[in-house]
Amino acid sequence: MIRFSKVTKSYTRGQPALRDLNLFFGRGEFAFLTGPSGSGKSTLLKHIYLEERPTSGEIKVSGVSSRTASRGEVAKLRRKLGIVFQDFRLLEDRTVEQNVAFALEVTGAPARAIPERVARVLTRVGLASKATSMPRQLSGGEQQRVAIARALVNDPFVLIADEPTGNLDDRATRGIFQLLREINASGTAVIMATHNLDLIRKNDYRSIEMDHGTVVFDSAAESGQGAGVAGLSMMTPESAP
């Protein structure tokens, strides 16, 4: 589904952000991506939705290659991905339902089908009663649910979440994580970057630890399930920032 083959990403200054990375994410998988700040987690995620292209190597996402994909193909690929960020990235001047509908409208979805699909996904994330609220009227957890609803409305095969609970309190974090579990249980793969070690410890999902642009531990490789890099060390609480 998503394959990184010998991916290196270098910028003009400093160390490479990703070094010779080989990774595979399978259909319906739930994977945590962890590591200290600057370890390359967000850069890796950006390579999945092709906001960044590797300096060398190749990423294939659902058959789309980072080497050959045009901007139009990238746009079409993103319609099959759900992307969620720590800072929600909602349009502040539009209501909850308009924010969600927007993701359908840009794909050219039939206008008549949009209200029903928006209502369904808002119900799924528990925000049906807030459809006409503005984002600023919602709590952080609710805003993240709107962002997740927007990410889900196009039925993506994978949800990419870059520290989705980073701005939330414990209660909201639990709620969002539970939602991500449910999404995964319904068949959508989830790749979640996080600093929250509790979440990783308490859940028996694949965890990938990164440091200095390389994978230093991959539980799937440890258990022989994935095509990842052999694990070098277990993540310890001290290694997290």
Next chain:
Amino acid sequence: MKLTIRETMSAFRRSPVLSALSITTIAFSLFAFGLFGLVAVNIREALQKVEERVEIRAFVAADTPSEVIALTASEIARFPEVARADVISQDAALKRAREELGEFKDVFDQASFLPASIDVRLKPGHRDPATVKRVAEKLGTYDFVDDIRFGEEWITQLYRLRNIAGATGLVLGLAFAAVAVIIIGTTIRMAVMARSREISIMRLVGATDGFVRRPFLIEGFVKGVLGGLLALLLTWLSMRLIEHYLNFNTVFFDGRLAVLGVLFGALIGLLGSAFSVGRHLRKI
């Protein structure tokens, strides 16, 4: 398309101040250009009126039969450069001299020394010194033509003035247009920057470049048209003020020029938007 129009309209609704500022900036940039254009149009008009007075006068010998003069005049009128050729008899010449030189009209009281002439006016585009001289030389080939006058030095000076005015107008016009393009481009770029977050979210959820670009292009076009119309109104008001307070008779742009001016604004708005959004999209 419906969505594109809705997005365009909501952009105006969401940031009315910025939109109004953009339109005003476009309007004032085009207004400066319009004022210059107004001056250029009036100078051109004035020079055209002076040019219309370019005339070649071929004086004919006293004993030339009037039939011959009339026949020759109609032959000259068929020259490709000639607009009209009028026969001025001795009597008519005397009458004209009395009218033109009113204070010296006594001199012409009993005079019959003024010769008859064929007065030749040239078509627009054939009033340059070289053509005037060529036609004058052709008139000189008729045996009965005694003398030819066409104010060679005056025509040369007039054309030099016209060329200087034309070249200066072109350079100034280009400079004004360039300033307008830069100011309008910067204004539109500010509007695009103000919506950079929205653009990045659009891209994130799978909008194509074309989808992102379209509302901005329409917005730029609409702002250009509105700015152009406002500039036209300001230019017209300025002209009326000048006429009223300075007692000038001025000429305003004809319909074709007015439409061209508004289209120029629309084009700058469109290109400015295309350039700014394109540049922004390449970065994300």
